[in-house]
Every structure is written in structure tokens, then in C-alpha cells.
Amino acid sequence: MRAEPTILHVDLDAFFAAVEQRDKPSLRGKPVVVGGVGGRGVVATASYEARAFGVHSAMPTAEARRRCPNAAFLAGRFPAYREASTAVMELLRSISPLVEPLSLDEAFVDLAAADLPDLSVAGVSAFARDLKQRVSDVTGGLTGSVGIGSSKLIAKIASELDKPDGLVVIAPGMEQDLLRPMQVTVIPGVGPATAESLRRIGVHTVAELEEISADELVRVLGRAQGSNLYQLARAQDDRPVVAEREAKSISVEDTYESDYVDRKLLNALVERQAAKVTERLRKARLSGRTVTLKVRLHDFSTHTRSATLPGPTDDGRTVARVARTLLSELDTSGGVRLLGVGVSALTDWIQDDLFADTDEAADDPVDEETETALSAMSRRRVWLPGLDVVHDEHGAGWVWGSGRGVVTVRFETTETPAGKVRSFPADDPALRLSRPAPEE
DNA sequence: TCTGGGGTCCTAGGACCC
């Protein structure tokens, strides 16, 4: 918690719907619902006109249609949303280097890192009024709600207080007065399950939460959530605004209009998803070691199966084969409603043209010892497709996923005064299991 | 016509290692 109100939270109002109304004047002043328009769709964003009919985010679109049959139901145009979002984020970054986007329509801005002459309540209020105007200018008229306070917690809650087109600044010192009468669910991270756990120990408001000891909270909610909530209940929040956060996973999932049973079809769908995920990986210049398959069955039960490769890949066929193997472990005879493929344990390990002569490398024979190692691995973890041994001046290593003439190699590169040094991690289980007999 | 898609973080148990 800071002594001055220097954390700002912006939240664009009914963002997707607002972009649609901006671009289609006939929709202005009318209920607009953006989201899945199919039988199993849900609402992503409802315009304020639609909210008046009780339509809200995450509601099944079918229910939204019942409540508001005259609304315009739109599937969404993400390129347009992204463009508006980018304009706003660029504006924010022109104000402060410390901008932390939370989604397309939300961000924290650290005003302490900006060049503001006056960080008093009056000063930041005047600044925010100007900012809201500039948001409107760069987006062709979109509005945003702004909250400012001495911490992320307070800024975020403040931006909720006066939507839409709101501006709320919480003066330092007033944080606990603000929080105490509120329901615990105003605290980000307290959802239905946590609220129910708290209700069972008689806690509904932040004031009541404050009465609970840290030990008790940890007992009820677990270590991380318990101690977090103990602090947040007291408005103690020192989380910094973090500008660059690296992606931890990339995934694709699809819910189908009807449940699928046919294995061949399911396999084909998984392969398509693997291709999509790896395309995104390559665009982001990333590769990952862990492949996760997600399956939602006819009864809405959700299951994940994952397997970790000895090294990162961005190859669609590799991810597809692993995902298909994982799918084969699940009983899908009752029908599959959703399939998803994700890749995590991401690295930006070099995946460039280290091996200009890829073909020659791939021609290296896989010897008997390697075969043995591979089958040993396939018993213990996941079977590894298309693995080839290659050599360069630094030694031998594994290569997999050689699509497009690009190889992913489990090297580590270290910057030294003498230049870049490439090495294989000595404790890599893949290398230990399967390093071919060295010619000494 | 019940319940999206893209994420993050946490927990708990087991394997494995020293």
C-alpha cells in the first residue's frame, strides 16, 4: 500500500458490445449481446441495454435469448477488439512504462513511474478525466471506467464502483473504510466456492473477514489463499504493476454443437487443434515440453491428461501424436462435448537454423541402444515420435519436430566473454537415457 | 437449447534423488 494514490485501473465498458455499437450505428441504444451464438454458446459481453433485461456475461446464450429476444446476437469480431485494445494500451504506455494488461479491456497503470506533477487526489483525478477523454479519442468514442488508489486491490475495486464511464479515486487512509462494509466477493480471487467456505464460518463482509485469524483462514482456505486473504482483508497489498509477463501456456479448445463418439473423428479434431496450437507457438517464437489434452464428456465432467517430453517442441505432428495417445487413455464412449490441446512448460530455447543441414542430421541412423532407451521411456512416460540423434561440434543431442526444416534442439546457450557457448544440460534425462555411445 | 475460450495460480500425491 502506497502513501499516494498512484495505481490506476482502467476497464473499458461492455467492451465487445461497445465496439459493435461504435461500428454499427443501428445498434446504438439497443441491446447487443456478443458471444457464442450456437446452441451451446455463452455470453461474453452484454451491452448495458441488454443488462437491463438481466443478461450478463457467462450466461448461456439460450437463456439470454429468452430474457431479451430483441437483442442483436453477434459472434464477435476479435480483430476489431484487438485493434481498439492496442490503441488503448499504447495510449497507456505513453503515460507510464509500467502498464500491466489483464485482458483486452483492462489494465493497471503505475502512475508513480509516470511523469505526473501532482500525485494528490485532486491531481490524479484531473489526470484521469483527461485520460478518459483520450481513451475516447483513440478508440472512436469508447468509454472506460477508471479507479485509482494506493494498491492494485483498491484501484480495481474503485473502477467497479461507478460504471459505466466512471472515475473513482480512493484517498490514502480511506482503504479500510471502503472495504469493511463490502461483501467478501468484491475481493478479486474470492469466487463462489471461497465465498461459500467463508459463509460456513460466518463470514460475509470484509469486516467479518478481518475478525478471522490467519491460522484459521489458512485452515479453511489453504496456505496461499488463506494468507493472501488475511492481508487483502486489511487492505494490505504490495503487489507491483508488472509490465512484461511471459506466457506460461498456449491452448486451443472447442465445444461442439453435439457430442462426438467416433474415434477417427476425435483424432482428426485433435490433430487440427495441435496444428493450431503449434502455429501460435511458432508465431510467438516459443516451444513447449508439456502437452495437455482436455476432454469434456457428455455429462460435463472435465478431464485432462498431460505428458512431458524430454525437450521442447513446436511441431504440430509431434504435439498431435502425443495428444492422440493421451486421448486413447480416456473412455469417450459416452460422447465428447469439448476437446482441447494445450502446450505448457514453454521456453524460448533457440529453434532456428542451428542445423543448416537438417537432412543430413535426420539421416543419422538410430542405433540399437537408442531404440532400447526409447522403448524404456515409452513404458515409463510418453512415447516419443520421430526422435533423431544429431551431432555437431558440441556433441550429440536429440532433435525432434523437424517440420518446415526447422529443428528444436535441447541446447542451452550461455553468453561468455569469449562469445556464445552451446551446451547440453548434463542432467537432461533424455540425454542420460539415450546418449549414444561416444566415439572416444 | 444449461453451462465458451483463453488463461493463471494452487493443491495434493507420487516418483525420484541425495
Next chain:
DNA sequence: TCTGGGGTCCTAGGACCC
């Protein structure tokens, strides 16, 4: 005959957010 202890990695599931 009586079973350490800590650290790390992996997996599955769940809560939560927008």
C-alpha cells in the same frame, strides 16, 4: 523390524478471472 527428510518434477483437478 520399522520405516528420514527435504527438494524437485510431474500429473490431475479445481478455483478463479475476463
